[in-house]
Amino acid sequence: MKKxxxxxxxxxxxxxxxxxxxxxxxxxxPILNETIRNVYFHVPLWFGMMxxxxxxxxxxxxxxxxxxxxxDEYSVEFANVAIFFGILGFLTGSLWGQYxxxxxxxxxxxxxxxxxxxxxxxxxxILRSSFEDEQRKARLSAIYNIFAFAxxxxxxxxxxxxxxxxxxxxxxxPAFGKYDMDNAMRMVFYPAIIGWTLLGVWITSLRIRLxxxxxxxxx
Amino acid sequence: MQxxxxxxxxxxxxxxxxxxxLNGMILYIVSTIxxxxxxxxLKIKGMEPIIWNTLLWIILLFTAVNSITKSFTQERAxxxxxxxxxxxxxxxxxxxxxxxxxxxxxxxxxxVFIYSIFLGNPVQNLMMYLTAVIxxxxxxxxxxxxxxxIASKAxxxxxxxAVLSFPVILPMLSMLIRLSKNAMDGxxxxxxxxxILILLAIDAIVITISYLLFPFLWRS
Numbered sequence: 001m002k003k004x005x006x007x008x009x010x011x012x013x014x015x016x017x018x019x020x021x022x023x024x025x026x027x028x029x030p031i032l033n034e035t036i037r038n039v040y041f042h043v044p045l046w047f048g049m050m051x052x053x054x055x056x057x058x059x060x061x062x063x064x065x066x067x068x069x070x071x072d073e074y075s076v077e078f079a080n081v082a083i084f085f086g087i088l089g090f091l092t093g094s095l096w097g098q099y100x101x102x103x104x105x106x107x108x109x110x111x112x113x114x115x116x117x118x119x120x121x122x123x124x125x126i127l128r129s130s131f132e133d134e135q136r137k138a139r140l141s142a143i144y145n146i147f148a149f150a151x152x153x154x155x156x157x158x159x160x161x162x163x164x165x166x167x168x169x170x171x172x173x174p175a176f177g178k179y180d181m182d183n184a185m186r187m188v189f190y191p192a193i194i195g196w197t198l199l200g201v202w203i204t205s206l207r208i209r210l211x212x213x214x215x216x217x218x219x
Numbered sequence: 220m221q222x223x224x225x226x227x228x229x230x231x232x233x234x235x236x237x238x239x240x241l242n243g244m245i246l247y248i249v250s251t252i253x254x255x256x257x258x259x260x261l262k263i264k265g266m267e268p269i270i271w272n273t274l275l276w277i278i279l280l281f282t283a284v285n286s287i288t289k290s291f292t293q294e295r296a297x298x299x300x301x302x303x304x305x306x307x308x309x310x311x312x313x314x315x316x317x318x319x320x321x322x323x324x325x326x327x328x329x330x331v332f333i334y335s336i337f338l339g340n341p342v343q344n345l346m347m348y349l350t351a352v353i354x355x356x357x358x359x360x361x362x363x364x365x366x367x368x369i370a371s372k373a374x375x376x377x378x379x380x381a382v383l384s385f386p387v388i389l390p391m392l393s394m395l396i397r398l399s400k401n402a403m404d405g406x407x408x409x410x411x412x413x414x415i416l417i418l419l420a421i422d423a424i425v426i427t428i429s430y431l432l433f434p435f436l437w438r439s
Contacts, residue, residue: 064432064435116386116389116390119385119386120386120387123382123383123386126379126382126383127369127373127379127382127383130373130374130375130379131372131373136372139435139436139438140369140372140373140436142435143369143432143435143436144366144369144383146428146432147365147366147369147387147428147429147432148386148387150424150425150428151362151387151388151390151391151421151424151425152387152390154390154417154420154421154424155389155390
């Protein structure tokens, strides 16, 4: 029970999110209409992705400090699931963009930033696949992971604030929190962030265990 | 400090002894510019400023990637081991970054000069444009030196170099293109302080991270 409570919490929160997301009462806004329900899915997926990327970098630093191969496995799997969440966030965002901005892929700094982020992690996996030796692979990819994260963060946080963005909260658009979401929505939105992040951690932990089994059985 | 000076001197001397590499890089820029000249300027009269600007930055980016790739591969593993026993890793990465800044500054200034001869020069605020070029050389060389260090450990260095460095360098490149576009339009200096500040901040982050991470790279 001690180890499974957060998994139960995750399932409960996500069930609540999905039920509220599909059937709950949401305020009617011009342009947004019913698509505002996507705020329970699209936005928390991004939050989850950022959390997973940060975790990936954290374990990369940890690996460089003590050279424990298990930390490298953590780092890779967090990056893997972060990419998966990134693609999901990208798809939900694209769907949303089509029905509100009238374009599947509008020119928007946030979208560009995310595309670059996905490119960075794709490069990370290419780098990993070009080494045979375990320790060497782990060390160099950890270095690149930290390096890329440090250059990626300015992109995500600074660039959208400098150029005009269609996203709320940027370029003179009001943020969601201020006008569009009422208190009932917030009661779903904040737990949704926790729920999706927990799901990411759960998937990651399963993949890490799978990897550990493979490593042990091959030895 | 002494160590840094000696290492930079070593890099310059090494480059000077293999002058064909330096000449090769200069020829690389000249021929790329000439290719652009033939494919663009002969067909259409008067390029759009935005195309002129972007094309120049792409040329500079590829020149940077090509010239910095060799900064770790031109010396043999045995000799690197020798440096490993002599110098601190921090000294080595800083000397390589500083040396690459000097190299890239030379190459990009030559590049801008030749580019303006062939394709015209619509820049209105030349001082600001050159500031962008200088900031670009500093940023490119500090980022690419670290990436070159990572890529040199693998087999397919040149492919990895491009794959690893392009996404990392994109934020810098887009800021540089914005700054240089401001310079082309002849805007006042105070409109571009934001861009200059961000570029300096990115450079500072990259150099600090390289300084901290290189010891781990060096050990392997």
